Amino acid sequence: MNFWRKQPAEFDFQISRVCKHCGNTFQGKYCNRCGEKVLEKRDQNFKNYLLNLLNAYTFVDGKFFNSLRTLLLKPGKITSDISEGITVPYMQPISFFFLANFIYFFFPVIQTFNTNLYNQLNKMPYSGFARGKVDEYLSKANISLSDFSSIYDLNSTGNSKLILFLFVLYLLPFIILTNYSDRINFVKYFHLSLEFVTFILIVPTVGMSLVTRGISVILESINSNWNGEIGDVYYSLFLALLIFCYFVPAIHRVIGFSWWRSVFGGFLLVSSLILVITIYRFTLFIVTLYLL
Numbered sequence: 163m164n165f166w167r168k169q170p171a172e173f174d175f176q177i178s179r180v181c182k183h184c185g186n187t188f189q190g191k192y193c194n195r196c197g198e199k200v201l202e203k204r205d206q207n208f209k210n211y212l213l214n215l216l217n218a219y220t221f222v223d224g225k226f227f228n229s230l231r232t233l234l235l236k237p238g239k240i241t242s243d244i245s246e247g248i249t250v251p252y253m254q255p256i257s258f259f260f261l262a263n264f265i266y267f268f269f270p271v272i273q274t275f276n277t278n279l280y281n282q283l284n285k286m287p288y289s290g291f292a293r294g295k296v297d298e299y300l301s302k303a304n305i306s307l308s309d310f311s312s313i314y315d316l317n318s319t320g321n322s323k324l325i326l327f328l329f330v331l332y333l334l335p336f337i338i339l340t341n342y343s344d345r346i347n348f349v350k351y352f353h354l355s356l357e358f359v360t361f362i363l364i365v366p367t368v369g370m371s372l373v374t375r376g377i378s379v380i381l382e383s384i385n386s387n388w389n390g391e392i393g394d395v396y397y398s399l400f401l402a403l404l405i406f407c408y409f410v411p412a413i414h415r416v417i418g419f420s421w422w423r424s425v426f427g428g429f430l431l432v433s434s435l436i437l438v439i440t441i442y443r444f445t446l447f448i449v450t451l452y453l454l
């Protein structure tokens with residue numbers, strides 16, 4: 163089934179049509195005054211009707227794959243195209259982000275956007291505050307730390323996937339601060355933030371989950387007893403490098419900085435990720451604690 167491909171064109175673009183909605187006379191598939199689509203015979207065929215429904219959710223017209231390919235191969239191109247008014251080849255950046263977010267739901271291996279209770283209470287700059295809050299909760303609810311811990315971790319994993327959009331909002335001011343240009347408007351910065359977080363979701367998170375899973379399957383098949391964990395420090399450094407290599411060409415393309423300025427801006431932005439992740443994890447802690 164040529165499910166992925168566009169339907170061949172058999173539409174008469176030459177004849178004049180009257181818009182059913184606004185009465186305007188026009189040529190082509192869409193009314194040039196109100197945007198209403200011409201109802202074609204194949205729209206009323208049930209199979210096409212189902213395909214069109216899917217289309218709304220979007221694999222059929224190839225926009226998802228085109229967005230994905232562009233995201234991976236041409237850093238920053240979606241953002242710069244959208245701000246030039248080229249929107250047809252891509253999914254809406256927000257929809258693309260939420261689709262990536264949805265895919266991320268099924269890849270629990272890597273904890274970039276989640277932190278367990280142990281780390282919240284011991285490894286974060288606000289851990290003292292967190293311990294105080296948890297102690298308060300434990301004495302009020304009258305349960306042990308280990309019981310609480312397992313409930314907390316379960317909820318935190320779920321919440322981390324629901325509040326991911328906050329990461330886009332938290333990253334945004336840091337992009338502006340580290341890569342400010344008065345020629346770039348706020349919406350473009352916002353789209354860039356969306357693109358960066360979508361990239362982080364898809365490549366280092368989902369991609370690396372698949373890669374580590376693949377490696378451990380191979381190693382298990384040759385009876386090695388590697389447990390699929392990568393050392394946290396090496397993994398974080400590798401991740402930072404990967405993200406840096408993505409940010410620099412994206413900044414060069416979108417902001418229009420020279421390569422040197424882009425490298426500098428990319429370096430500052432990747433460094434500030436530590437701060438963004440900390441603020442995000444703090445939010446996650448507060449949300450998880452208060453939703454328990």
Ligand SMILES: [Zn+2]
Nearest residue numbers: 181184193196
């Ligand atoms: Zn119309």
